[in-house]
Amino acid sequence: DAGVIQSPRHEVTEMGQEVTLRCKPISGHDYLFWYRQTMMRGLELLIYFNNNVPIDDSGMPEDRFSAKMPNASFSTLKIQPSEPRDSAVYFCASSLGGKWGYTFGSGTRLTVV
Amino acid sequence: RKEVEQDPGPFNVPEGATVAFNCTYSNSASQSFFWYRQDCRKEPKLLMSVYSSGNEDGRFTAQLNRASQYISLLIRDSKLSDSATYLCVVTTPTDSWGKLQFGAGTQVVVTP
Numbered sequence: 001d002a003g004v005i006q007s008p009r010h011e012v013t014e015m016g017q018e019v020t021l022r023c024k025p026i027s028g029h030d031y032l033f034w035y036r037q038t039m040m041r042g043l044e045l046l047i048y049f050n051n052n053v054p055i056d057d058s059g060m061p062e063d064r065f066s067a068k069m070p071n072a073s074f075s076t077l078k079i080q081p082s083e084p085r086d087s088a089v090y091f092c093a094s095s096l097g098g099k100w101g102y103t104f105g106s107g108t109r110l111t112v113v
Numbered sequence: 114r115k116e117v118e119q120d121p122g123p124f125n126v127p128e129g130a131t132v133a134f135n136c137t138y139s140n141s142a143s144q145s146f147f148w149y150r151q152d153c154r155k156e157p158k159l160l161m162s163v164y165s166s167g168n169e170d171g172r173f174t175a176q177l178n179r180a181s182q183y184i185s186l187l188i189r190d191s192k193l194s195d196s197a198t199y200l201c202v203v204t205t206p207t208d209s210w211g212k213l214q215f216g217a218g219t220q221v222v223v224t225p
Contacts (some may be wrong), residue, residue, distance in 0.1 A: 104156035
């Protein structure tokens with residue numbers, strides 16, 4: 001089991017640029033979650049999918065953020081345009097459902113300068 | 114009021130000692146409970162689920178008190194490698210099945 005795979009591990013970009021984060025969930029997991037973590041706000045749920053369908057995107061901070069899950073093995077989180085306050089660690093996690101907990105990817109550390 | 118609240122710490126613990134800390138949750142309908150561990154600059158990892166009857170995993174003991182709406186984690190014989198942030202996690206049936214609520218974490222520092 002390769003676990004949840006995220007790429008890139010680190011991303012440094014200039015303000016205004018588009019950023020795309022990628023995630024491959026564990027095979028067979030039907031829930032996928034995108035979280036953002038900062039020192040000030042802790043772990044924040046941005047959006048989650050069930051069977052590739054977005055269920056709750058109420059945590060997406062604004063229209064600059066969008067997420068897709070075109071198939072069961074791939075999801076993207078896009079920020080366009082990026083801003084310095086978007087700097088954070090973005091985690092993807094997958095699960096068989098809340099009862100079983102999550103498995104997190106290693107995260108993408110995003111720095112917007 | 115936050116749905117899941119934790120004392121941020123840090124709890125400074127001498128190696129070999131016991132440390133315990135709690136987490137309170139606001140929704141009495143919460144059903145599933147977990148403790149996650151997060152090392153510095155790493156992803157959170159599931160430490161253990163918390164069952165109504167309480168459960169133990171080696172040096173770690175988790176308890177659930179539904180009446181007072183809190184869960185606890187106790188670490189016996191602390192090791193230097195136990196230094197981490199411990200995240201309390203709950204899920205409720207009012208949320209969609211898959212959604213977990215994370216606390217902000219309790220930092221534990223085990224000192225030699």
